[in-house]
Amino acid sequence: MVDPIPDRLKRIYGEWNIRGAILFSLGLQIFLVLFASWRKRTSNKFMIFLLWSCYLLADTVAVFAIGHIASSQGNGNPSDPPDTGNLLVFWSPFLLLHLGGPDTITAFALEDNELWVRHLLSLASQVLPALYLFILTFGGNSLILPTFLLFLAGCIKYLERTYALYLASMDQFRESTLQKPDAGPNYAKLMKEYGSKKEAKLPTKIIIVGQPDRITYQRFIRSTPRLTDLQVLKKAHHFFDIFKGLIGDLNISFPHRSESRDFFTKLFPDEALQVLEVELNFLYEVLFTKAVVVHSKSGYISRLVSSLAVVAGLAIFVFHVKKHDRYGNFDVGVTYALLVGAILLDSIAFFKAVFSNWTVVALTKSNYRESLPWWQSWAIRSRLKRWSKTISVYNVIGYCLKTRENWIRRIIYETGLGDNFMDVILYVKGREFTMDLWEFIFGELMKKSTLAEDDLDTANTIYAARGNFILQEKKWDSWRDSLKPYITDVGYDESLLMWHIATELLFNTNPNKPNLDDIEANNNINNNNNNSNEINNKNNEASLLKVSTQKKYCKILSDYMLYLLIMQPTMMAAVAGNGKLRFLDTCEEAKRFFDGEEIRSAAAHEKACRNILDWPTDVKPIHVKGDASKSVLFDASRLAKELNKLDEEERWELLSQVWVELVSYAAGHCRATAHAQQLSSGGELLTFVWLLMSHFGLTDKFQLPKSHLRAKLIVGK
Structure with a gap:
């Protein structure tokens, strides 16, 4: 029977299936780390489709390569250099790094976050083959130390991604937005004391006294004619912390409604848009990237450990290659590409993290000031657009x-x-x-917010x-x-x-x-008209312009x-x-x-x-x-x-x-x-209108004003 596949093609596939898959996987990682954030800035269907395809391919290619490395052990090509098998084992942890994915994308859709359990199981299913290869070659593998270091870095990266998916899953996200449990005043203790005083025949009564609202805010007073970049960032993060509960279908407290209305009704339309853009950008990064994991103490530690492990692995490999010449030149080049690529990806992630809004907010919280060092100010001012604006x-x-x-x-x-x-x-x-369209929408909603003020019935009527x-x-x-x-x-x-x-x-x-x-x-409209006819013409032109x-x-x-x-x-x-x-x-x-x-x-x-x-x-x-x-x-x-x-x-x-x-x-x-x-x-105008309405108090997601009366036990003489 004639074999439909020529031997030459089989030989080429046998030599290149692993090497090609690994280089392709590295290329996908570089593409995603550079361009994944474009999906929040573009509504172009082709670009979104391309990013989606690369997002799906990245995992598929890495899993394919790990499987082929595992199956190749003991079945090496006789023409390969003697230690090629050990080098292939050294490549497998890089694929775990790739499965961990870049910081710029963990999920493509909200539904991806709900699959965090599957990713956890996938972590186990991919770590086990890599661990099997590690143990299989433990005795005679001269690259065992750098392999272990890269294996550690790969596990950390994969865990980061899985944990980010878990935190962004809707149940956990909703849990993270809940207020701390509050049992309220100690009713049982009060009634016990009241009963004991009554039994002692002491003149006792309970009176109701008022208490200040525990949620207070400082009214917004402009200190500058325009909001500074830092004020925009801090206010956006503040309101993000408050209003992110809307995604979990939670209600916002009435004092927070008042605070938000007080702030947004004092803004110019373009300032309000800037705050909303940054606020929604925080939400995007929480739901679709590793931002929450990276910008935490455990994230800083894990990132330091994984980066040092990769650098140490590179140093050991360089020393080892100089001492031993038992590998093919092309395979050594592939290994260097993987090591340098891993360091490059970590470096890009590091600079993105340093210049991110999260870092600026964290630094201003720990050391409050109204001005920033030049590099932080540059990071805010030089930001790319945060949505498609189409x-x-x-x-x-x-x-x-x-x-x-x-x-x-x-x-x-x-x-x-x-x-x-x-x-x-x-x-x-x-x-x-266009900004003029936004100014029109902003003005109409502000008028309605002014009509509603603290009247929730009117607000609900406007909302409906x-x-x-x-x-x-x-x-x-x-x-x-x-x-x-x-x-x-x-x-x-x-x-x-x-x-x-x-x-x-x-x-x-x-x-x-x-x-x-x-x-x-x-x-x-020409403002230099002085006589009455010209003024009438000006009014007519203004009327026509308004209609147009x-x-x-x-x-x-x-x-x-x-x-x-x-x-x-x-x-x-x-x-x-x-x-x-x-x-x-x-x-x-x-x-x-x-x-x-x-x-x-x-x-x-x-x-x-x-x-x-x-x-x-x-x-x-x-x-x-x-x-x-x-x-x-x-x-x-x-x-x-x-x-x-x-x-x-x-x-x-x-x-x-x-x-x-x-x-x-x-x-x-x-x-x-x-x-x-x-x-x-790419975002939608409708989303900005939704969030603006929430900030103006024109939504049904607010709690009714709470009573702040408290009982006090009075014992007479």
Whole structure:
């Protein structure tokens, strides 16, 4: 029988399977230590896929190499130098180092943390083969000492990773955020004393006295016109310690709510964003990296021991190679690459740890001061961006037109390959996150926080609002009854889709439609006008600019929320309802309508919107279609017609405020773990809104104010 695999290929595989796997494993470790942190800074699907692939391959390749080293003992190639087997055994601890992974990534998803037990068992299953090789060659292995040192370093690294996964698992993370147990005043002792005094016929009574709140805070008073980098860092870490309990679904104390509101209501919007960025970065590093393990006393000790072990192993190997020439030159080169690579990885990890936010916070806690040495200040100022700063947008009208443009796209859609992954590639766009959009959202939420103050009922009303709270304002009295059914009489997903389509129709049928790519260039108004006509022109220009800006906000938030509803179903699961089915039904009706109107190109986007808006909708669609279809296309057209009755400035003012409520409703009602998961994929604007709402006190995760009354025993004479 003819062997389908030539002997030459078998020989090449036999010589290179271990060497190639080890070098590939080293390359993966270097790539991950340098680029793993990019996943918090990019929403690029290709980059995230590449990092995910390397993360999975790193373990697979290391396990493959350890297994082949173990099976190769006693089956060496006769042409190999005499001590090649001992050198292979010396390589096995490096693979334990690689299985320990870099500090920059322990988990790719939150679910990975829940598998810490599996990693613990995997530790045992990989250490045992390495230990077997160590014992097998103990007597005649001249590299036994450096092998032991590297074995020790590898075990430490693997334990670090397993412990980091354990600490980030949801049960343990929740446990770590709990307050210390508090039994309260000693009721049993008080009642015993009270009873004994009564039995002694002494005049005794119990009075209730007040006590100060044990959780106190110092009100924030600005000492500088702007927050310094150090103040941003310290405040972010302080609030991270308080609000991280939200991830474990725990409530925050009322005094902490007051402290947070007091601080954030005194910030400029960009300062608040900086604090939130650093706070979420702390959360990302706790959940997805080794930060908690590394920045601890045990972490410092273990890191010192493992690094010294690697350096000592290199020194011993250099001395040994000079004294004995019993290894192949290439294998010696591979060994040097592994040793130097291990030291390089440790050095990179060391510098990352020294210049990390955790180190700066630890140093300022141990030696409080308002200024830092130059190297620490540089570490804060020179930081890379902490999230992608992009907003993904998706548009129902554009999608319906583009899926019909050519047969390739139609095949992709009809075969189901377009679901989510292909749709993201073909139809989702990324827009740059702008500070003016953040200032608008921040201002709207601050106004609501000011209305709520310490009134939890009002705060809960705002938290539950999805467009209806803004309609309570007196200026919208005339429109409340006609617009409220599109908010309160339907589910959130249906409401969001209707307001999205209505926004799109109005945006594209207005003669003064702004260009989203160029509008920023027109944001300056000439302030040098002196006469009355020029002042009037200035006011008109300011009014037009306000309308254009609000249109831009509405368009971006509308497309962004549709992207989340359709493309991020896991994140939006708590509020999505039948959103995907409703979206698909709406698309089917839109395509049928476009076919009838002979609108067959994405270039006819404005015409499509105009035709939908102009189509007669005197009878409610549900009276014609019943509930057979969940399409909201012409319901949205009816909503757009109602909004068109307002003058332009009022229309876009109302729409922009409704969209902020729709965004904040989704942000507040999505699961906290869904927000946390997005931190490893570039982050989401919705997560920043969620955390800002929490800091403003606009959430249901606060404890009711506690009574601080205490009983006191009084004995009369």
